[in-house]
Structures are given as C-alpha cells and as structure tokens.
Amino acid sequence: MMARGLPKRKPIVGVKQILLVASGKGGVGKSTTAVNLATALKVIEPEKEVGLLDTDIFGPSVPIMMNLHDTPLLTKDNLMIPLINYGVKCMSMGFLVDEKSPVIWRGLMVMSAIERLLRQVAWGPVDYLIVDTPPGTGDTHLSLIQNIPITGVLLVTTPQSAALHVTRRGAVMFQNLNVPVAGLVQNMSTVICPKCSNNFSIFGNGSQSLADELGIELLQDIPLDTKITEFTDAGTPIVIAQPESNQSEAYITLAKKILHFLSKQQVSTVEKKRELS
Template sequence: VLASGKGGVGKSTTAVNIALALAANDSTKEVGLLDADIYGPSIPKMMNLKGNPELTPKNLMRPLKNYGIACMSMGFLIEETAPVVWRGLMVMSAIEKLLRQVDWGQLDYLVIDMPPGTGDVQLSVSQNVPIAGAVIISTPQDIALLDARKGAEMFRKVHVPVLGLVQNMSVFQCPKCKHETHIFGADGVRDLAKSLELDILGDIPLHVNIRETCDSGQPVVISQPQSDAVSLVQCTLNRVDGTSHRCSLNRKVYLNVAQGNKVL
C-alpha cells in the first residue's frame, strides 16, 4: 500500500507511476491498482479511464483497464462531479465491495492507493488484507512530516511492515538556470526516516512533467519513459520491490480475494 498522513503530498501520483513501472519492467506480470480513497478518488483521471464496471456472471465487478493495468475506484461508480457525503459505515461498506466484489483475475501485484490519514479505511484494509508492506509518501515540510510519522506508527501498530519512506517534491530546479530551490524544506523525510529507523526508498523532485502528464491521463512512465523523472521513479520502485521481498520472506503475502502475489 502507498499511504500518507497528509493529503496533497503526491501519493496517488506516485502510486500510479509505481504500478505502471511494475508492469513496464516485466510484461508477463499482471498488475492491479486499487483506489481506496472513497471521498477523493484520483485514479480514474490519472489513468484516463471512464465508465462503469461490467459485472461477471458471478456478479463481480470487472476492473477497468488501461496501459495494461487493471483499475478499480469509487470514481467508476459515481458521477465525476458528485461528492461522496457518507458516514463511516457506508465508507466501510464501499471498501468491502472494492476488496471482495471485484474480479481481479490472476494478479502478481496489487498496488493500493490509500486515502490520507489513519482512519477507518486504513484499519479495514490492514486488518482484512495480508499486505506485503506499506510505503509512506511525504513532502519534506514539517506539517506533512508530523502526519507521516503517525501513518508509519499506525501501520506498525497493526503489524504491517513499513518498507520505508519516499520524499516527494523534494526540490524544484529552475528549467532555465538550473538553480535548485527546496520549496518545502530540505531532507525532512530523511531525518524522519532516521528517527524511525526506516529506509529512504526514493527522492522525487517537484517536476512539472510529473504533474502535467498525470493531469492529462498519460502518466510520465508511459508518456516520457526516457525522462529523468522516470529514472527516479524506477529507482524508487527497485528499492520498494527489494525491501518488500525481504519483508515477505517471513510473512504470508498471498491475497485470496485478488489472487495476487504481492499487495503493495
């Protein structure tokens, strides 16, 4: 699972590009992407997907697919501009359906894009799905780091391995003079990782290409595979996958509902 304590730190963008990089690395691997953010689903727009899931003869929803990734999101089940004004029990029911009533087929990886915070959704997913590991996404600013720490401690409390942290929007480089500006502060995530005794899995800059490509439904891993941004995403993925493998040696990570080998 990819998680964050604070919203707006680039978690969904990172989840999308990680899922696409997993598929790009090995065309024989089947990758799924679950948008667990009920109130603010982002995956449909980023993956350029619209429409409602079809139902199988067993009344299971078929994920929508693009770029070789099977995707499921609450955004496929409601109008694009409709707000989700639900109490906790309805949200939990929706999460249960997204987890249990989807025909994922034979997956090798299921990447779960979690909502921000440490609430009902995080607890439900953690307690009902054998997760290979959690990756915490944060910007370097102090406010985001406070909640990132809470997110990491929450996963530890429910016995989900925390694979490490990704420092997102770490630096902005002027496209003309190449001067680097640390808009959100410098190395805050590294300091947090050190205090939590966790690894830094990636350091991704604030780059206009990453934002523009996701907004257009053509994520940078797909539209600009040779770019520096994709190289950084790939380095992050390599560390995530390697750490996940080490953590799963002594932990069952098979997901019955998704028939997947790893849930990230």
Template sequence: MNVQRIINRVCGQFLITNIKTSVFSIRLKHTKNDLENHQTKIMGRGLPEKKPLPGVKSIILVASGKGGVGKTTTAVNLACAMKVIKPEKEIGLLDADVFGPSVPLMMNISGEPMLNDDHLIEPLLNYGVKCMSMGLLVSGENAVVWRGLMVMQALDRLTRHVAWGPLDCLVVDTPPGTGDTHLSLAQNLPIDGAIVVTTPQSAALQVTKRGVNMFEKLKVPIIGLVENMSHAMCPKCGTKNFIFGNETKKTADEMGLEIIESFEVDSNMSECINSGKPAIYALPDSIHAEKYRQLANKVFKYIANKDNKQAKAKEQ
C-alpha cells in the same frame, strides 16, 4: 427518584462514602500499562480474521499523513512502472479513497464496470494495469456523503467483490490521514507492506510521523518513505533549491526509516496528471520515470525477500 437517592436510602451515606473511597483506591493500583493492555485485549476480541483476496499474491499500500503530497501520483506511477519493468507480472491498482477518487483521471479510465458470470465487478484495464475506483461507480459530479459504516461497505465491494485475480501485486492508493479506511484494510487484508509519501514541509513531516505510528500499531511493515517535491532545479545553473525545506532525512532517521526514493519538483508532472498519461509512459526518458522504475524494482525486491522469509519459516 434518581439512582444516588435510592442507594443512599438502602446503604446509607456513610457506606456510599466508603464505597467511593474503595473504588478510588482500586483505580490507583492500575498503572498506565495495565490500562493499555486491557484496552488492547478488548479491541482484539472483535477484530475480523484477515483473509487474502482470491488470486492476489501481494498487497502494497501507498499512504500519506497529509493530503496534497503526491500520494496518488506515486501509486499510479508505481503500478505502471511495475508493469513496464516486468511485463509478465499482473499488476492491479485500487483507489481506496472513497471521498476523493482521482485514479480514473490519472489512468484515463471511465465508464461503468461490468459484472461477470460470478457477479464480480470486472476491473477496467489501461496501460496493462487492472484498475478499480469509487470514481467509476459514482458520477464525477456527485459528492459521496457517507458515514463510516457505508464507507466500510464500499471498501468491501472494491476489494472482495472485484475480479482481481490473477494478480502478482495489488497497489492500493489510500486516502490521506489515519482513518477508518486504513484500519479496515489493515484488519481485513494481509498487507505485505506500506509506502509512506511525504514532502519536506514541517507540517507534512509532522503528520507523516502519525501515519507511521498508525502502521506500527496495526503491525503493517513499512517499506520506506517516498519524498516528493524535495527540491527544484534551477534551469540556468542546475543548482538545487530546497524551497520546502530539507528536513525529511532527519525525520526519517528519527523514525528509523529509509527514504527509498526522492523526487524533485517538475512542472511536466501536472501535464501528465491532467492528460491521464502517467509519467512512466508520457516521459519515459525523464529523471522521474527512471526513479519510478527504481522504486518499482525496490518494491519487487522487497516482496521477493518477504516471500523467501515466509517460505523458510514454513520449512522450519
């Protein structure tokens, strides 16, 4: 006998009709804002406490809504540029893309990391940057086929079970989209800011908006947009050809964001990626290398300004 028949026997069909009507009336009294506030409170109950990584002063995320826009290239060259312009600073690079790690290729690192006396994974070092990636823990020929919980456990290993410190800044290369990885990082770590990478195509810009909205909901400050493949230069006359469109500035204005750096199409970048030598080292005199140095300076300035604001807030 189902539940409806039992209720009908005990209460009678008339009473059931009245109950249904009352419930419907109550629901009508709740506005959309009431429901959203209620959901926010429920979600807030189970959120973990944000704990800093031992010895890591600042954490910067590099993200993109859409894949294939040069996000990892940006993260790799940003980390290396930060080390180049300020050699005294300790810089780290975390590849948080569990399913498609490509930092080992771009940073020319390989081999299984070692454990130290504290049973923490020692990150591999190249170009003066401390690196860690799932690609170092899993054979390149094997596919990572995991469910959400296993991904979260892997992220915990890559963050809290790695001997990162001392670091002045940890650059985190995140996977495309707006998934579990971003949510887990934002809820567990004190993120200082995020750089969102895009290309001028309408499809990329549309997904970029979703990424920006995600960070706003997670209360992660957005440093700005990085535009890749903005245009191609004609080798003969030097004319700019906007082969993928020119809508990034409009989209940035709509979102109230700044394009902090814009990169043109350059075939030499593919060679840098394949050779495992970032453009900041392979092409130090190129326009790309100069722009990556400018981007690194802007990130350092952003971190310094945020540190100053936090220091003044503590004094008050």
C-alpha cells in the same frame, strides 16, 4: 494490544502481494506516486499482473490519472471486472459514481464500499496490488489492515515539518499494527529553475531525519516538476509518457526498490510457514 485484537485477515482471491501507499497528510502526492509506481512495476516486469486499487471514496483520483472513465462490466458471478490501461488493472469508486457528484456518506457506508472494492472485484490473477489510500489514519486504513494480508506500506511525504509531523503519526500506526514499512518517499523534494537549471530545495530536507527516527529507508526523492503534473492530469503517467526522462527514472528506481522489498517479504512469509509446520 491493537494488533492482538485484530480479526483473522482473509486474502483477496487471486492477489499475491498487497502494498499500501499512505501518508497521514493530504496533498503530498500519494496518488501520483501510486499511479507511477504501478505503471513502473508493469514496465519493469511486463510478464507480471499489476493492480491499482483506489480506496479514497470521497476524492478518487485514479480515474483521471489513469484516463479511465467507463463503468465496470460484471462477470457471470456478479464480480466487477477491473478497467485496464497501460497494462494495469484498476478499480475505484470513481468508476461507480458520476464524476461530478460528491459522495456524501457516513462511516458504515464507506466501509461497505471498501469491502465491495476488495471482495466484489474479479482481481485475479494479480501479482502486485498497489492500494492508494486516503489521507489520515482512520476507518479506511483500519479496515484494510484488519481484513486483508498487507505485505507492506510505502509512506509518502513532502519535506516541510507540517507534513513530516503528520506522516510520523501514520508511520507509528502501521508499526504498532505490525504492518511492515517498505520505506519513505520524499515527494516534491526539489525544483529545477527553468532559467538557470539550478536545483532548489524549496521545502527543506527533513525527510531523512524522519526516516532515521523511524528506522526505515528513504527510498526516493521525487522532484516538484511540471511534466509530472501535466502528464498525470492528462491521464498518462510520466513513466509511460516519457520513459527515458529523469523524472520517469526516479519512479523506475523506486519500483525496483519496492520489488526488492516485496521479494524479501515473500521469502520471510515462506520461512514463517515452514517454522509453523
């Protein structure tokens, strides 16, 4: 019933495919995943245009993680020009407000800001737009689902039961609204002891059970690793900073699986159009 009540979605000018990175739970590494996924896509397919949209109005992370702090310039049509680093076009509320000032807004103002980030940005051409979403299953997610054609959503969780429980809610929301789920990323899955080099699952390993329950694939395990954190905080995704590392390879593998999903969705869309015609 919710899906049938949605308005007609309008594409973003110049954007071909849109992938949300989401989880009902906060603090599970959505932004880190989104940033490394976007840069990994650009590394794998340098001839393609990749965009990264930060829709967390209250706690934007992309400016720090992508080392971008300027104010966007405007085109002659008053569209904001995305900032670019590592070949990825980026837009965030963090580019438009002072980084030390909190955003204290009600829901309608947040929705207006989301609309501006979607429609008043000179995105095109973009082959893959990765959208980093805030925690929860609220206004931002519904606004995105209602207003733009979403190719799919990548769910991010950590293995402990509290995170899995909330991630399940997010997954059910997307499935109920007919948004294809690309799969699940288990973040902070293991940690390697710096002394003995043994690999420990400090938070358990419940993500595979959730994936099985939801009928989706567990696409990748991402370790809890100081290098990922250090490079992310320094504004250089590990995919760029240490491209030959095991940590980088995990994101590259994830990006390849996402490209396969996006390709399948594109073929499915073309076939549906043919059937309708």
